[in-house]
Structures are given as structure tokens and as C-alpha cells.
Amino acid sequence: MKNDYLWDGGDATGAPDPEIQRLERLLGEFRANRTAPELPAGYRSASSRRWGAIAASIAVAAAGVWLVASGSAPEGWQVDRSGSRTSRLAVGETLETGADGHATVNVGEIGVIEVEPNSRLRLIRARKNEHRMALDHGLIHATIWAPPRSFVVDMPSAAAVDLGCSYTLEVSDDGAGLISVISGWVGFERNGRESFIPAGALCRTRPDAGPGTPYREDASPSFRQALADFDFAHGGDAALAILLTEAKRDDAFTLWHLLTRCEQGQEPRVYDALAALAPPPPGVSREGILRADPQMLDRWWDELGLGDTSWWRLFEGKWPASSR
Amino acid sequence: MAASPVVSISQDEDDTELARAARQGSRAAFGRLYDRYVGMVHGILLARVPRSEVDDLVQEVFLAALGRLSGLRDDGAFGGWLVTIARNRAHDYHRRAREWTELPEDVPSRERYSPEALAALEAIRRLPEAYREPLLMRLVEGMSGDEIAARTGLTPASVRVNLHRGMKQLRQKLDLRDAHEK
Numbered sequence: 001m002k003n004d005y006l007w008d009g010g011d012a013t014g015a016p017d018p019e020i021q022r023l024e025r026l027l028g029e030f031r032a033n034r035t036a037p038e039l040p041a042g043y044r045s046a047s048s049r050r051w052g053a054i055a056a057s058i059a060v061a062a063a064g065v066w067l068v069a070s071g072s073a074p075e076g077w078q079v080d081r082s083g084s085r086t087s088r089l090a091v092g093e094t095l096e097t098g099a100d101g102h103a104t105v106n107v108g109e110i111g112v113i114e115v116e117p118n119s120r121l122r123l124i125r126a127r128k129n130e131h132r133m134a135l136d137h138g139l140i141h142a143t144i145w146a147p148p149r150s151f152v153v154d155m156p157s158a159a160a161v162d163l164g165c166s167y168t169l170e171v172s173d174d175g176a177g178l179i180s181v182i183s184g185w186v187g188f189e190r191n192g193r194e195s196f197i198p199a200g201a202l203c204r205t206r207p208d209a210g211p212g213t214p215y216r217e218d219a220s221p222s223f224r225q226a227l228a229d230f231d232f233a234h235g236g237d238a239a240l241a242i243l244l245t246e247a248k249r250d251d252a253f254t255l256w257h258l259l260t261r262c263e264q265g266q267e268p269r270v271y272d273a274l275a276a277l278a279p280p281p282p283g284v285s286r287e288g289i290l291r292a293d294p295q296m297l298d299r300w301w302d303e304l305g306l307g308d309t310s311w312w313r314l315f316e317g318k319w320p321a322s323s324r
Numbered sequence: 325m326a327a328s329p330v331v332s333i334s335q336d337e338d339d340t341e342l343a344r345a346a347r348q349g350s351r352a353a354f355g356r357l358y359d360r361y362v363g364m365v366h367g368i369l370l371a372r373v374p375r376s377e378v379d380d381l382v383q384e385v386f387l388a389a390l391g392r393l394s395g396l397r398d399d400g401a402f403g404g405w406l407v408t409i410a411r412n413r414a415h416d417y418h419r420r421a422r423e424w425t426e427l428p429e430d431v432p433s434r435e436r437y438s439p440e441a442l443a444a445l446e447a448i449r450r451l452p453e454a455y456r457e458p459l460l461m462r463l464v465e466g467m468s469g470d471e472i473a474a475r476t477g478l479t480p481a482s483v484r485v486n487l488h489r490g491m492k493q494l495r496q497k498l499d500l501r502d503a504h505e506k
Contacts, residue, residue: 032382
């Protein structure tokens with residue numbers, strides 16, 4: 001294959017590429033120091049400020065974490081609390097953390113959730129490759145390494161469907177949610193309304209409106225405000241005008257969502273703005289997009305390079321709705 | 325400086341055995357895992373946080389992993405698990421930095437890198453996320469495509485696509501030409 005040097009460094013069939021070799025020489029200056037850390041006894045150390053901070057975080061007291069029994073089942077998740085013995089959260093049970101509480105929850109064998117203080121979650125389902133919980137309020141950090149849609153979090157305003165990723169999810173007392181995706185991507189869905197949130201993006205959701213439109217975490221305040229107005233305050237034309245004017249290439253995924261969320265008659269403006277930032281791939285036509293052709297919309301998304309919709313579609317419908 | 329050789333993969337011990345031994349307290353096993361994965365972790369962090377913070381954060385990632393090994397149910401998934409810890413650590417860094425004061429990248433330091441090297445690194449760091457990490461693992465850490473796939477848990481096809489697309493964009497940013505086009 002052409003350019004194999006990039007793949008194997010010339011070990012196999014690739015002819016050396018002088019430009020890549022030059023980059024290797026330049027960038028080799030930044031290569032990792034390969035000296036392993038000296039492991040402190042008991043995995044703790046005060047040898048540096050950072051390591052001390054780690055030790056402190058590991059030793060966070062788990063006071064204020066408790067399980068509220070509301071049923072029992074053989075399936076469940078392991079709950080670890082520093083300074084306390086491991087416990088088990090059964091299906092139907094609720095885990096609450098108090099003001100100083102913190103818990104690490106093993107999601108079967110597919111991931112880990114860090115539960116921050118003042119949070120309440122309920123375990124709805126725990127099967128080998130199907131895990132579902134409800135976050136009534138609070139903050140969790142989820143890291144999932146299972147195939148897409150293996151892990152779902154129900155919120156009062158939407159369901160967050162994992163697509164192989166790491167994210168932070170917060171639900172306020174009024175049921176509004178905010179997700180920040182660190183790696184991979186997450187899908188929000190409610191009553192057929194979907195939001196795809198890639199790494200580096202955030203998305204809000206409200207009980208009265210469902211999933212909002214995702215945006216990049218470094219979007220300008222005016223862009224964020226316009227999006228909030230558009231999603232949740234009937235911002236209409238004025239908000240849309242700001243979004244279309246301020247959008248940059250990295251905001252293409254936001255505009256992609258607007259294609260099917262804008263009011264009737266606004267679609268051509270959204271199409272033109274998105275096409276200027278990220279031209280549609282071959283086979284995706286203006287006419288098709290304006291009639292919301294699902295295949296064309298998916299192909300355009302795939303062209304953005306943020307994840308393949310086939311992952312989402314492949315598993316779509318295989319997960320029964322929560323009884324929530 | 326001569327081009328660094330691409331690191332070959334040792335098949336002598338698999339991750340499952342090493343992770344199990346490390347969990348049981350074997351420092352030698354942990355050291356082997358460190359040797360095997362330090363390039364990957366370093367590449368992930370270099371893609372996401374200021375250069376000056378990377379080395380400390382690499383140490384943090386491995387110590388955090390050591391502390392959490394009991395929570396790893398599938399020892400064979402060590403690489404993917406470590407990827408998420410490294411990315412989380414980078415995310416935590418930025419969250420903490422927002423709470424305090426984030427130092428600009430160009431704060432004077434004793435480190436001395438050539439302007440060309442810095443420019444190349446910054447060009448990679450401005451690429452889409454999917455391309456940044458594999459390119460840094462390949463060009464900085466000297467990992468082969470096969471090794472990147474084996475360490476991260478990604479498919480070789482996915483790594484190959486991201487390497488080549490990323491390299492194409494990098495050439496454009498640095499105004500380089502593909503050797504095969506010359």
C-alpha cells in the first residue's frame with residue numbers, strides 16, 4: 001500500500017518518506033521519558049505535590065454514601081468507597097451520596113462511574129452487556145469501554161446512550177442535564193429527538209424540551225447563548241442568525257443538528273451555512289437534505305469525521321425503553 | 325538527531341498476565357506494563373495538555389491505574405482502560421486549570437526545543453482529535469501502526485485511516501509534499 005512507511009517505519013515494504021523521517025527526527029525531541037515512576041510503599045507518596053494530591057484523592061472519605069434498599073435482585077454493581085468495605089448495589093436499589101460522599105461504581109465489567117457528592121442514582125438493569133441506570137440528580141463521571149449502547153443513563157429530560165466513551169454528566173434538581181464528552185461520543189435521545197455529542201462537546205437537556213443542540217466546549221459565550229435561546233427560549237430567527245454567522249468549521253456538527261431542528265423555511269439558510277463550512281460528500285444533495293433524507297443526513301455527519309452513525313444505527317432499537 | 329527506530333512489539337508476555345501480577349503486587353509486572361504503555365499514554369497527553377505538564381501527568385496516570393487495578397475486571401482490556409484514564413486525567417487537568425489560572429503554552433522554561441519541532445507539534449495538536457493521538461504515537465513515540473492498534477484497542481484499519489488522514493492534513497498545515505506525489 002502506498003505510503004507504508006507511515007504505518008511501519010519502513011520495516012516492511014514501504015520506501016522511506018523523507019518528510020516523515022524529518023518529522024520523526026524533529027518530534028523525537030518530545031518523546032516520553034521512559035523511566036517508570038518509583039512506586040511508593042502502599043501506593044502512596046509525599047515525594048511530590050502531585051503525588052500527594054493523588055494520595056489525597058484516593059483517600060477521600062466515603063462518609064455520607066449510603067444505599068437505600070428498595071428491592072433486591074441477584075444482579076448488581078460493585079460499589080467501592082475508600083475506607084469502607086466494598087458493597088453491592090442491586091437492581092432496583094438507590095445509591096445516594098451526601099455532601100461529602102463519593103463512590104466508585106463498577107458497571108459490571110464494562111466500565112466505571114465516579115459518583116460525586118449530593119448525587120442520587122438508581123440501578124435499573126445490570127446484565128452482562130446491558131446496563132442501565134437513572135441519575136435523578138447530581139454528577140457522575142462515566143468511563144465505558146464496552147460496545148455502543150451497552151450503557152444508558154436515564155435522566156428526567158432524556159436518556160444518555162453511551163457509544164464507547166468517557167463523559168461527565170450532571171443533572172440539577174429541576175431535572176435539567178448537562179453532558180461534557182471527554183472521548184468517544186454520546187447520544188441523547190428522547191421521543192425520537194436525537195443529539196450526537198462528540199468528544200470536546202457539551203449538550204444541555206431540559207425536561208420540557210428534551211435534548212438541546214450540542215456545541216463545542218470552547219464556543220463563544222454569544223454562540224452558547226444563541227443556541228440556548230434557539231433550543232429552549234424560542235429564539236427563532238434572531239438566534240439562528242447569530243449561530244449561522246458565528247459558526248466556524250469546528251461548529252459544523254452543531255449546524256448539522258440544526259438542519260432538522262430549525263423552523264420551516266429556515267432549512268436552506270442552515271444548509272448553505274453548513275455546506276460552506278463542511279461541503280456535503282458526493283451523493284448528498286441539497287434537495288435530499290432539505291427533505292430531511294435520513295441516509296443523506298447520516299452520510300453528511302459521517303463526513304464530519306466525528307464518528308460513524310452506523311454505530312448508532314446498528315444498535316438502534318435494540319434497547320427497550322426505560323420504564324421510567 | 326537520527327530518526328528513532330520504530331519500537332517492535334514483544335509478544336513474550338500478554339497484558340492479562342502482567343495486569344494480574346501487578347494487581348497482586350508485582351512491581352516488575354507494573355514496570356513491564358509501564359514500558360509497554362508509556363508511549364501511548366505520553367502521546368495521548370501530549371495531544372491534550374501543555375507540554376510542560378505531560379511528564380508529571382504520565383506519572384499520575386500510571387499511579388492512578390495502579391490504584392484502580394482492582395476495578396479492572398478484564399485484564400485483557402488493560403490498554404483501552406488505560407486510554408480512558410489518560411484522557412480523564414487530561415480532562416481533569418483542564419477542569420482544574422479553569423478553576424485556577426492556566427499558564428500559556430509559551431511560558432519560558434529551561435526546556436529547549438527547536439522552533440521547527442515546536443511548530444510541527446503545534447500543527448499536530450490543532451488537528452482533529454481522532455488524528456492527533458495516532459500521529460503523536462507514530463511520529464513522537466516511534467510506535468508502528470500495528471503497535472498503536474494493539475495498545476489502544478482500536479482496529480488496525482481504524483488506526484491506518486486516522487494516520488493517513490491526519491498525515492494528509494498535517495502536510496497541508498506544514499506545506500509539505502507527499503513523497504509519493506513527487
